[in-house]
Amino acid sequence: MFGFRLSAQKPPDPRRITDDVVMRFDHIYEVDPDKMAIFGQQDIPAWDTHRIVDSRWDHLAWMHQHFADTVLGMSDLGLNEDGSEPEQ
Amino acid sequence: MTTMAISDALYDELVGILGEDGVLTGKPARWNRTRTPAPFPVHRWKEYVPDVVVLPRTTEQVAEIVRLANRTGTPVVPRAAGTGLTDGATPLRGGILLDVKRMNEIREIDLVDRTVTVQPGINMLKLNEVLQPHGVMFPDNPASYPCSMVGGRIGTSGWSLIGARYGHTRDLVCSMEVVLPTGDVIRVGEGGGRKLRKASTGYTIKPLFFGHEGTLGVVTEATLELVPRPQAEFAAFFGYRDYDTAWRSTGALAKSGFATLAGVVLFDEWKLAYLRRDDEAYIEQPDWLKSVVAVAMYGNKAEVVPAAREIMRIGRESGGSYLGDEISQGDWAARHDRYAIPLHGRLRTGEVAPMSWHCEDAALNYSVLPRVREEWHAIADHYIRRYGIFDDWGMFAYTNGAYKPWGDYLVEIDIGIWEQKLDDEMWEAWLNCKREITEVTLRYGGSISACHGASRAGDVEYVPQELGGAFDVMKKIKRALDPNNVMNPGKYLLDQAYED
Ligand SMILES: Cc1cc2nc3c(=O)[nH]c(=O)nc-3n(C[C@H](O)[C@H](O)[C@H](O)COP(=O)(O)OP(=O)(O)OC[C@H]3O[C@@H](n4cnc5c(N)ncnc54)[C@H](O)[C@@H]3O)c2cc1C
Numbered sequence: 205m206f207g208f209r210l211s212a213q214k215p216p217d218p219r220r221i222t223d224d225v226v227m228r229f230d231h232i233y234e235v236d237p238d239k240m241a242i243f244g245q246q247d248i249p250a251w252d253t254h255r256i257v258d259s260r261w262d263h264l265a266w267m268h269q270h271f272a273d274t275v276l277g278m279s280d281l282g283l284n285e286d287g288s289e290p291e292q
Numbered sequence: 293m294t295t296m297a298i299s300d301a302l303y304d305e306l307v308g309i310l311g312e313d314g315v316l317t318g319k320p321a322r323w324n325r326t327r328t329p330a331p332f333p334v335h336r337w338k339e340y341v342p343d344v345v346v347l348p349r350t351t352e353q354v355a356e357i358v359r360l361a362n363r364t365g366t367p368v369v370p371r372a373a374g375t376g377l378t379d380g381a382t383p384l385r386g387g388i389l390l391d392v393k394r395m396n397e398i399r400e401i402d403l404v405d406r407t408v409t410v411q412p413g414i415n416m417l418k419l420n421e422v423l424q425p426h427g428v429m430f431p432d433n434p435a436s437y438p439c440s441m442v443g444g445r446i447g448t449s450g451w452s453l454i455g456a457r458y459g460h461t462r463d464l465v466c467s468m469e470v471v472l473p474t475g476d477v478i479r480v481g482e483g484g485g486r487k488l489r490k491a492s493t494g495y496t497i498k499p500l501f502f503g504h505e506g507t508l509g510v511v512t513e514a515t516l517e518l519v520p521r522p523q524a525e526f527a528a529f530f531g532y533r534d535y536d537t538a539w540r541s542t543g544a545l546a547k548s549g550f551a552t553l554a555g556v557v558l559f560d561e562w563k564l565a566y567l568r569r570d571d572e573a574y575i576e577q578p579d580w581l582k583s584v585v586a587v588a589m590y591g592n593k594a595e596v597v598p599a600a601r602e603i604m605r606i607g608r609e610s611g612g613s614y615l616g617d618e619i620s621q622g623d624w625a626a627r628h629d630r631y632a633i634p635l636h637g638r639l640r641t642g643e644v645a646p647m648s649w650h651c652e653d654a655a656l657n658y659s660v661l662p663r664v665r666e667e668w669h670a671i672a673d674h675y676i677r678r679y680g681i682f683d684d685w686g687m688f689a690y691t692n693g694a695y696k697p698w699g700d701y702l703v704e705i706d707i708g709i710w711e712q713k714l715d716d717e718m719w720e721a722w723l724n725c726k727r728e729i730t731e732v733t734l735r736y737g738g739s740i741s742a743c744h745g746a747s748r749a750g751d752v753e754y755v756p757q758e759l760g761g762a763f764d765v766m767k768k769i770k771r772a773l774d775p776n777n778v779m780n781p782g783k784y785l786l787d788q789a790y791e792d
Contacts (some may be wrong), residue, residue: 223653224642225569232572233572235570237638239642239644243636265625266624267626267629268621270421270628271628272522273523274524274525275400275526276597278604278614281597281604283604285617286788287608
């Protein structure tokens with residue numbers, strides 16, 4: 205039988221980032237589960253977390269497209285990553 | 293089986309105008325078109341339900357409905373997307389809820405005189421998807437861009453994120469067709485022109501039809517401004533160690549004088565604290581970061597590139613540290629769609645609770661922002677401590693004046709509210725909190741609302757005080773245009789217009 209099992213897609217254990225926040229995958233943050241007693245955290249399989257995060261980036265790119273043809277960053281301005289002028 | 297809240301005779305007449313599929317009497321259809329975004333007195337939801345929902349497609353149908361309403365003394369409440377934050381589209385007296393969502397046609401795209409003519413039920417995101425291949429854009433860009441609609445933008449006199457560059461809703465409508473409260477149909481624009489941007493013939497009537505919250509008629513068509521679609525967007529987010537430096541930097545950036553400057557936004561430390569607990573973009577920002585200023589620019593690349601370089605210089609020289617391309621570009625894109633914000637807040641223990649978002653939207657001058665900010669947070673803190681169902685989500689100040697970003701700001705304090713806990717006592721507490729915030733606004737020479745309107749309880753009581761003699765004129769206009777008080781009755785204390 206073909207089926208989905210949460211145990212096969214179990215996210216790694218969380219690492220603490222701040223007093224309030226934990227992280228299971230790089231750059232994907234979650235509210236500390238201990239702070240979610242009134243409303244418990246859902247079990248989310250790993251693939252679904254990645255899908256949600258990837259679609260968020262798609263959404264932001266799509267949103268940019270509504271307003272302009274290109275989005276300029278520091279390299280387009282000829283500046284360093286921190287916005288400073290490059291040394292001559 | 294549905295329970296009808298209107299008489300058979302009224303139902304039959306409405307069906308005669310609209311056909312059966314244009315008249316909805318079922319409970320879900322009526323209850324879902326009642327509330328607006330938070331906070332809504334959910335414990336008293338049933339007091340605001342309309343008796344019937346109608347979905348017209350044409351101006352003539354709207355005019356017939358309004359005439360019928362006059363004949364039968366039935367209230368009519370226009371509703372577009374229902375995202376308005378002052379309950380304008382919430383019926384106070386039952387009656388007919390006139391939902392404009394089926395009026396979503398694009399009637400004409402004029403690339404020569406640069407206008408687009410639409411019905412009021414179209415949404416800006418969808419409109420711009422059609423306009424994009426033509427190289428033009430309708431630049432009305434609220435944070436509800438994917439969902440609010442042209443009719444609601446006019447009804448509230450909306451504010452646009454990129455309004456410093458392109459103007460706000462009222463600057464972007466050349467003319468509109470309005471079904472007056474008597475059922476007469478007129479066109480208002482600049483003089484008698486449909487596609488003119490400026491005229492001097494007669495009284496300037498058009499502004500009256502912005503921000504009336506559906507109390508002066510129904511917009512059934514609007515001819516809108518088209519601007520060239522920008523080649524380039526530039527957004528920069530700067531971080532600061534303290535609010536005062538960020539506030540001064542905001543002033544310097546807003547006064548930079550670049551025509552491509554579309555907006556400057558100041559986030560305070562409460563906002564940062566909120567984002568640090570719940571928004572992935574800010575969680576790893578260093579502890580010293582207490583304030584953020586965002587700048588956005590749009591236009592041709594040849595203009596934006598040199599101007600953006602200057603903006604970087606001003607931002608850095610006035611104490612800002614650039615937060616990087618990823619946060620600047622990602623967070624700016626996310627501002628067009630604030631329904632993506634986390635709809636939870638924190639109790640004082642740090643515990644997560646489901647909360648909805650309330651936003652005060654006063655208009656205030658630049659000079660008073662630091663003092664208003666302190667007073668507003670102190671008020672919020674008092675109510676958070678005492679009642680335990682509110683959370684302070686921090687403050688923003690956005691440049692407010694179209695084409696003149698330096699003078700005044702749309703100032704928001706965002707407050708999370710645990711709506712499920714609302715009862716009469718908590719609701720009254722909430723209204724008192726709002727009232728105290730409003731009193732501060734007025735004391736500092738501000739206006740209750742920069743863009744949402746002030747017809748919600750907690751605000752509306754202060755409208756006569758803010759407007760003074762102009763409120764008497766408002767009542768006279770209401771009575772002259774709506775002799776039977778059928779258009780959205782009960783809003784803005786305008787029942788007073790009929791007290792003799
Ligand atoms: C997440 C979020 C972000 C927001 N950000 C912004 C923002 O950045 N800027 C801003 O200005 N607002 C903002 N708002 C508030 C709201 O989106 C605006 O007030 C918007 O203009 C309301 O449009 P709507 O289509 O939802 O109108 P509705 O809520 O349906 O109606 C608003 C008012 O207009 C009247 N009305 C509707 N259609 C007509 C018509 N055809 N003729 C006459 N009157 C009519 C209604 O009776 C009502 O009084 C935001 C709201 C949310 C939820």
